[in-house]
Amino acid sequence: MIRVTVWNEFQHERTQEKVKEIYPDGIHTCIAKFLGQEEDLSVRTAVFDEEEHGLTEEVLANTDVLVFWNHMLQEEFSDDVAERVRRHVLAGMGLVVLHSGHYSKIMRKLLGTSMTLRWRHGDRERLFCTCPTHPIAQGIPAWVDIPEEEMYGEFFDIPKPDDVVFTGWFAGGEVFRSGCTFTRGLGKIFYFQPGHEEYPIYHMPVIQKIIKNGVRWCVPVVRRPAPLDNAWVNPSTEEVYLSSHQK
Amino acid sequence: MIRVTVWNEFQHERTQEKVKEIYPDGIHTCIAKFLGQEEDLSVRTAVFDEEEHGLTEEVLANTDVLVFWNHMLQEEFSDDVAERVRRHVLAGMGLVVLHSGHYSKIMRKLLGTSMTLRWRHGDRERLFCTCPTHPIAQGIPAWVDIPEEEMYGEFFDIPKPDDVVFTGWFAGGEVFRSGCTFTRGLGKIFYFQPGHEEYPIYHMPVIQKIIKNGVRWCVPVVRRPAPLDNAWVNPSTEEVYLSSHQK
């Protein structure tokens, strides 16, 4: 059973009518619902307003994959919690970051770059699959149309991704690396650009399928506490071998 | 003229007799001297004990490539200065990090992983060139023997490098990605493992040649302030084009 925690800032859905209509119980509830229909996934949610943003040491220790959406409160997010999430990712916890989460403290800490991009409201996106061998692309068509989406455009200041699974085309004249994978420490990270809150993007079955694939891809291959320090090793690996083989 | 700043912690050379004999004026002075013999390089130095570690806004703004060696005072290094260096790297400044500098705050901030590894005193290293097309490998033999070196061994917790230019073999039974390149923002980073302070490694001509190559490779292709925030763009790139082409 893959233990998934879906985290959402949960601000827009309570303050903006348009967003409330699309996600009456919050983006997290929508995502948790379609993930929860999968037999291999066990899903819980957490939001900004909970204590420690609901991402306590205990919650993270019992999370295989964290799905993360935020937007307005990037700077208000606790430094300590961001550092805690980073530590768990380095120790193996998977991380699926959606849309404006690219600029979260978590991502800036894990990836190190400015994470900036160009953006504009009111556009239309076409996602092309540019890495069809990737497990996240399994069952996804050669391209996917998103009728309404916020434009995110290059240059996107990220480290070179391991794979660019999806490349976005925008009608307004821009391109974007819309689906990118990274590995940091023992943790796998999938950044997926679609999902502006004003459009019902997480209601689209094909987008749900991509997020499900992303969650499964992010499941840790191995999980153990990251070392807190460099490790002195003595005697040498070679001496250990020789002492056990040559008498 | 490439403006190089060589930074050194400069502690061991003043407190340990063995190190003092090898580098009587400090590692930085040794490195600055062999770099300074190159006609295209203009070199200055800075050390930990200077105010702001000698890495003021003004010094960094006038540095094309920063060469960095530290060891003992990783945690004592100023957070603010580390963040300042990171900002300049993202804006294009090149960075050559030597030996135990892998665990500097600067590297942890830029690369995001734990940067941990296995290590042991008293070994011997052989550097193999595993990327002979890289400019840093130019003029370097297929392998280089370092008669005395501290062992650094895998697993080395770094993000996947752009290129592994050198892979190290250690007589004690370990391997290491000893020469790695990364790109972050507009900045190029070369991490080069050799250079434990107790051995005269920076006096070896072939090691000097690798560091010179590294400095030249790290020269910025473009340099500009990194954006402080994401950029709203309106009208769209397409509308700009159409308005100028279709009347």
Next chain:
Amino acid sequence: MIRVTVWNEFQHERTQEKVKEIYPDGIHTCIAKFLGQEEDLSVRTAVFDEEEHGLTEEVLANTDVLVFWNHMLQEEFSDDVAERVRRHVLAGMGLVVLHSGHYSKIMRKLLGTSMTLRWRHGDRERLFCTCPTHPIAQGIPAWVDIPEEEMYGEFFDIPKPDDVVFTGWFAGGEVFRSGCTFTRGLGKIFYFQPGHEEYPIYHMPVIQKIIKNGVRWCVPVVRRPAPLDNAWVNPSTEEVYLSSHQK
């Protein structure tokens, strides 16, 4: 059910006493046996002396992953069959290439480089895991000792691998990228260096575990005939979209 075909040249085992003792029924039978014990794998074998080397169109069309070992008869291998295997890999068939198979016509055709390396009989290898997040590393220790192995050393003339899962240390003073992954077309390729025929390496449980992991990783995400030519598309993707959305 994953359909695996294990292919072996099957020459040494019939002509050299030492090899016959280790693999009395051939390397292919040894590999097929330990793979066949897995519930999700359905295994058959083929060898050089069969017609079309046993790799007919029909066999390949019914193979999800081909495991390939060869050595002596690199140049005698049919060009047509090598091209057929390449075509099936580009169409999605997985490929696990062992040891001296690095120099097979199949690999030279798929990877394009000379595939040359340095080698020597009579050495000892230690495999370090240099990509612990990779599915092929699942359940494998930080390093694995192989008491007797032929040395394969850098520079290994391959294109930059997607991942270097294992890096080999040899007692004679060399390193090697011993476990590498590549993607070509829709096909995944895992090259794994261990397995000189004179040593009982494929009897080692940990080596068997790595090969099992490799087979599972190579299972196609999608499989379809590779296009024989470039594809003219008209009307444009955009016109298709607009005609279905704007009335």
Next chain:
Amino acid sequence: MIRVTVWNEFQHERTQEKVKEIYPDGIHTCIAKFLGQEEDLSVRTAVFDEEEHGLTEEVLANTDVLVFWNHMLQEEFSDDVAERVRRHVLAGMGLVVLHSGHYSKIMRKLLGTSMTLRWRHGDRERLFCTCPTHPIAQGIPAWVDIPEEEMYGEFFDIPKPDDVVFTGWFAGGEVFRSGCTFTRGLGKIFYFQPGHEEYPIYHMPVIQKIIKNGVRWCVPVVRRPAPLDNAWVNPSTEEVYLSSHQK
């Protein structure tokens, strides 16, 4: 002095009026002219109709970078000459491949994949720089508009590039990895998509600047005959070292 050979099929320019008007002396002459204005470049040309396509052993041995444009006669190109070019690239010769040269025998041999893509006449392209630290991007704006261009669209069946320097946006609704770098053996390869023969794209100064940058980036770091076979090495690297250091 960098020795450049510009190769062109030179068919369209002699048979189609529209193309003849744009490139009266052939695409090769146009490219050779703007490259020849650079002080560090020494340029010659060769075309399909010459003996051995003008790419004799002697010409290639005296070429640092080969610039290659072809279209109609992909299959008529000599297998032997394609193999000869491949051998020289593996030995260090740089290769800049333009537009439909993606499907040349040379590229299919060097990269191993089908090299197929989607295409359509009559579109408009915007090139975004998605790797601003790359030397090929030096001095190039964040994006470049090409008023008329043939559409090349994803999925483009290439091995994962070392860098995607430019990503193309097409008005008809497609994206493309329009500027890609690869390394094969000791040779560097830059594939650059723009340049359909019916539009005056190689007359655009910014396109010329990209090609100049590409040529300079492809200059060999080292050049030597590629080994024809694997190399037996004895004694071991370690014995060589020990015999010279321990008496």
